[in-house]
Amino acid sequence: MRIPYERYFDLRAIPQEGMAMDSYEYLSQVTASAVENAPIWDAHTHLGTDTDGKTLDADGLLADLAKFDVTGAVVFPFNDPDQGEDFHVPNERIFAECAPHADRLLPFMRLNPHGPWEAEYELCLARGHRGVKLHPRAQEFEIGSDLVRGIYKRAADDGLPVLVHTGYGMPAISHDVATVAAALPHLKLILGHASFIDMPRALRVLKPFPNVYFETSVVRVYDLFQVLREVDPSRVMYGSDKPYSSSTVSLQSMGIMAAMAGVPAERMPDLFGGNLLRVLGLSAEGGRG
Numbered sequence: 425m426r427i428p429y430e431r432y433f434d435l436r437a438i439p440q441e442g443m444a445m446d447s448y449e450y451l452s453q454v455t456a457s458a459v460e461n462a463p464i465w466d467a468h469t470h471l472g473t474d475t476d477g478k479t480l481d482a483d484g485l486l487a488d489l490a491k492f493d494v495t496g497a498v499v500f501p502f503n504d505p506d507q508g509e510d511f512h513v514p515n516e517r518i519f520a521e522c523a524p525h526a527d528r529l530l531p532f533m534r535l536n537p538h539g540p541w542e543a544e545y546e547l548c549l550a551r552g553h554r555g556v557k558l559h560p561r562a563q564e565f566e567i568g569s570d571l572v573r574g575i576y577k578r579a580a581d582d583g584l585p586v587l588v589h590t591g592y593g594m595p596a597i598s599h600d601v602a603t604v605a606a607a608l609p610h611l612k613l614i615l616g617h618a619s620f621i622d623m624p625r626a627l628r629v630l631k632p633f634p635n636v637y638f639e640t641s642v643v644r645v646y647d648l649f650q651v652l653r654e655v656d657p658s659r660v661m662y663g664s665d666k667p668y669s670s671s672t673v674s675l676q677s678m679g680i681m682a683a684m685a686g687v688p689a690e691r692m693p694d695l696f697g698g699n700l701l702r703v704l705g706l707s708a709e710g711g712r713g
């Protein structure tokens with residue numbers, strides 16, 4: 425693919441003199457003011473504790489969101505040491521942490537397809553978790569395996585999106601994702617980290633499936649550029665993977681790459697929150713979408 429050098433000199437991507445590249449001002453410039461005129465929503469954050477030692481609490485998350493005026497975030501458990509066989513404890517904890525900020529922090533349940541997931545699914549659904557998070561490497565299953573089909577099916581029937589990790593530690597996943605998306609066209613399948621582990625094949629193989637979304641947390645800029653260049657902006661979602669990244673870094677890279685990839689100004693609000701809100705069945709403020 426030819427790199428469109430002329431876009432590097434698009435005024436949107438060049439900071440005005442004296443404008444810091446980690447400033448809200450610059451973010452507003454690269455997004456053609458989308459971040460000022462439409463709500464920003466983050467599709468990928470964690471609360472609690474991970475087996476790798478990372479932690480984040482609601483105050484820390486909200487403080488990071490506040491730096492760039494991010495309206496809200498999808499929240500799910502880490503690979504928590506207290507996950508047991510069904511993530512019951514971390515699912516309950518993150519729900520309780522999100523509850524005082526129910527209009528801003530939207531909890532997803534994390535499930536382990538090897539465990540007795542049905543009861544935990546029912547409980548979380550009834551409690552108000554808004555979607556499902558799956559991690560094929562941490563919970564050791566394949567995206568297309570029969571083991572996990574039941575979860576996709578239930579989520580699709582209940583209208584809950586499923587966000588599945590497709591980043592570090594994964595093998596080629598494009599054909600498995602395509603098989604799932606084809607079998608369940610009413611499933612809203614969000615690829616955490618935009619399937620960067622299987623680029624560029626994933627973009628070609630998954631293009632025909634409008635129910636597959638690309639969430640952009642911790643995707644390196646050259647892959648991000650390709651996603652923004654080749655995938656319709658209605659299927660791309662901003663995410664940060666906090667605390668593994670920050671709003672500053674994630675918003676900046678998404679904004680700059682979107683400007684360079686030539687995403688039209690009027691499609692920017694979709695990338696930064698509109699698509700996520702639609703997938704969740706919520707409509708963006710101000711009558712968008």
Ligand SMILES: [Zn+2]
Pocket residue numbers: 468470665
């Ligand atoms: Zn994550």
